[in-house]
Amino acid sequence: MNDKIKEVLERTPFEPELKDEILKSGRLKKAKTGQTVITPDDEAQEMPLVMSGLLRVMRNDDNGNEVFLYYLEGGETCAMSITCCLEGKRSSFHVVAEEDSELWMMPVSNLDNWITKYRSFRRFVFNSYQTRFDELLQTIDSMVFMKLDERLYNYLLDKKIASGSFEIKKTHQQIANELNTSRVVVSRLLKKLEKEDKIEQRRNYIEIL
DNA sequence: ACATTAAGTGATT
DNA sequence: AATCACTTAATGT
Numbered sequence: 001m002n003d004k005i006k007e008v009l010e011r012t013p014f015e016p017e018l019k020d021e022i023l024k025s026g027r028l029k030k031a032k033t034g035q036t037v038i039t040p041d042d043e044a045q046e047m048p049l050v051m052s053g054l055l056r057v058m059r060n061d062d063n064g065n066e067v068f069l070y071y072l073e074g075g076e077t078c079a080m081s082i083t084c085c086l087e088g089k090r091s092s093f094h095v096v097a098e099e100d101s102e103l104w105m106m107p108v109s110n111l112d113n114w115i116t117k118y119r120s121f122r123r124f125v126f127n128s129y130q131t132r133f134d135e136l137l138q139t140i141d142s143m144v145f146m147k148l149d150e151r152l153y154n155y156l157l158d159k160k161i162a163s164g165s166f167e168i169k170k171t172h173q174q175i176a177n178e179l180n181t182s183r184v185v186v187s188r189l190l191k192k193l194e195k196e197d198k199i200e201q202r203r204n205y206i207e208i209l
Numbered sequence: 210a211c212a213t214t215a216a217g218t219g220a221t222t
Numbered sequence: 223a224a225t226c227a228c229t230t231a232a233t234g235t
Contacts, residue, residue, distance in 0.1 A: 148223070171215060182224055187216055203215060203232055 004028075005104050008051045008075065018118045022049075026106040031055070031097035038081055038095040046105040047082045050074050053101025054163055058178070059093050067143075068155065068178040069093065070135035071162040079132040082111065082125065099163065148181060149189050153198065155179060160208045168206040 002023060009019045029048070031037045037055060038048070050072050057078065060066035072078055072095070080093055114121045142151045155175070159168055176186040190206070193199045200207040 173215075183216085184218090184225075185223060188218085188223095191217075201216095 002028075004051055004102060008049070008104070011075065012120070012124070014120045014124070015118055018114065018121055021110065021114070022104070022106060025110055026104045029103040029105050031101045031103065033097055033100055035097045036094055037097055037101075037103065038078070040092045040094060045108045047108050047111065048078055048095075049104040049106065050076050050078075051102040051104055054098040055095050055101055056098045056178075057093055057095050061092065065180050066094075066177065067180045069139055070132065071098070071158070073162060076131070077124070077128050079125075079129045082108070082128075148179070148185065149192065152179065152186065152189050153193060156193075156199065156206065156208055166208050168208070169204055170206070171204055 005023060005026065005028070009022065012019070014022070026049075029037070031053070040060075052074050055072040057069045057072060057080065058066045059069050078095060081095075115125065142154050146154065152175070155178070156168065160166060172186045172190065173183045176183040179186070190199065190201060194201055198209060200209060
């Protein structure tokens with residue numbers, strides 16, 4: 001049953017003892033497409049390591065508005081949940097499986113230990129922060145400086161890169177929710193992109209050209 | 210064939 | 223760019 005995580009660990013620069021600890025202390029969590037994996041109100045003190053699949057991290061406010069922040073891919077961890085759990089602070093974000101995904105959940109209580117004990121783990125965590133931070137900046141840029149049409153196109157490209165597929169199986173409504181705008185606007189902008197031959201679309205389906 | 214859900218569009222703010 | 227109101231198109235039962 002632990003074959004998958006072993007495979008994933010093979011590709012990490014972690015020390016053998018660390019790999020061992022990860023193997024022993026973690027548990028497997030599977031998530032189907034659309035399923036929420038981590039919510040602000042779940043107090044589970046676990047940090048995830050993405051084994052396979054694709055997840056999206058969303059920010060949400062109290063009024064049920066939500067905005068897409070960035071994607072999490074295989075081999076990555078969610079920096080947010082690490083800090084969040086560490087200080088017991090609850091920040092409002094949640095993680096949704098974009099595709100069927102597998103996660104390795106590890107108790108955060110190990111974090112202190114591992115960080116001091118293992119150089120490779122320290123690097124892993126800092127690295128993850130670096131990456132998330134960069135992606136966040138990108139997203140902020142696109143929200144603050146770009147008009148919605150550019151932002152939408154950016155979103156599509158980002159999704160294409162993250163998933164490695166030209167096809168996006170989402171409704172206009174879903175996209176609108178992720179960008180926190182209305183469906184009508186998304187429909188119009190997608191129509192425009194279609195006329196510019198940047199995309200092709202059918203019901204529930206968008207192809208990036 | 211009918212009901213439901215997704216997408217397209219003009220007009221208004 | 224958002225909202226409304228309505229149409230058209232695609233799908234499920």
